[in-house]
Amino acid sequence: MIRLSGVMYKVLKQELGPLYVGVPNFHDTVFEGIANLGTASKTAFGECTKGDNPLFNEGWAGWPRSAKESDVVAWLVDLIPKLEAFAGGLNSTLPHRRKLLAQPSTPLLGSTGKRSLDIGFVNNDIAYNPDAKDSRYRWSHVLVAGELKSNPKADRASIAWIDLARYAREVLAARDTRRFVLGFTLCGSLMRVWEFDRLGGIASEQFDINKNGQMFVTTVLGFLWMDEEKLGFDPTIVVSGSERYIEIERNGKRERLIIDEVMKRAPCVAGRATTCWRAHRKDDPKQRLVIKDSWQYTDRDEEGELLQEADKDMINVARYYHRETVRVRGTDDDI
Secondary structure, eight states, rough: OOOHOOOOHHHHHHHHHSSSETTTTTHHHHTTTTHHHHHHHHHHHHHHOOSSSSSSSSSTOOOTTTOOOHHHHHHHHHHHHHHHHHHTTTTTOSSOOOOEEETTTOBBBBBEEEBOOOOOEEEEEEOOTTTTTTOOBBBBGGHHHHHHHHOOOGOOOIHHHHHHHHHHHHHHHHOOOOOOOEEEEEEOOOOOOOEEEEEEEEOOOOTTTTTTTHHHHHHHHHHHHOOOOHHTTTSSEEEEEEEEEEEEEEETTTEEEEEEEEEEEESSSSSSOOOEEEEEEETTEEEEEEEEOOOOTSSOHHHHHHHHHTTTTTTSSSOOOOOOOOOOEEEEEOO
């Protein structure tokens, strides 16, 4: 769990700006396009209502009335594999299986402080060894972040929402290929689905998992099944074995730029989120380049134009090479 001081709360609140909460149909938008999710959710929830001792009967069996964090974690750890099993083989396209990360008292690596995550989802192939420095969970492993509160009244900006935003900030800072982070808050039995991107935070309408059980099943299976692009990873950065690269169009020709290492990544949620990589051309490893990736304010001059102008008659300034607007699925990336 992350505890925010008054100063830190004000800083993060100022960075995020207004949070857009209770957006109609946002839940459907987050999970749309996932193959067979609707059918699988209906099938799995149907199985939950069958038998002499159904998992769902006017509420979830075993749901802890006090909603104490440790009890809710244990309940989720027990339930989620059952939901996945009920869905069966309705999704055969997922390259990696996922699992619940449920170690709220264990700090994750990759942060400047000792900060832990209430609950979340990670890839199943990540091994955990508490005694090994390199075999512990890291913020970069987190695919979906979750915040648990026992009190339903904690579903507000100064408590659950800001805690989840801090998790999102850690994940975005730790993984240089994340465009946004998905998450959820569960305050008592009241749930919301969230997205944090460079404009701030947006959340679904609140729903009670003990009254809308199928919506809860859809949420869980959706997080388990969605591809990396829907989870917020940048599809323009291609991974091939141990190599990462981007492709650009320069002087009418396609060029492949190999990313060597991260030089700097701004630790923030909302804002320009500047990332700099050291790189080189695929066909000319000796030509060293720096790729600067950042969100552009529409009311300001393009930085690439300014650098191109400065390159004409100034010394000790990085030489201009190329600029372009990142496009995802044929449209300018505005997330």
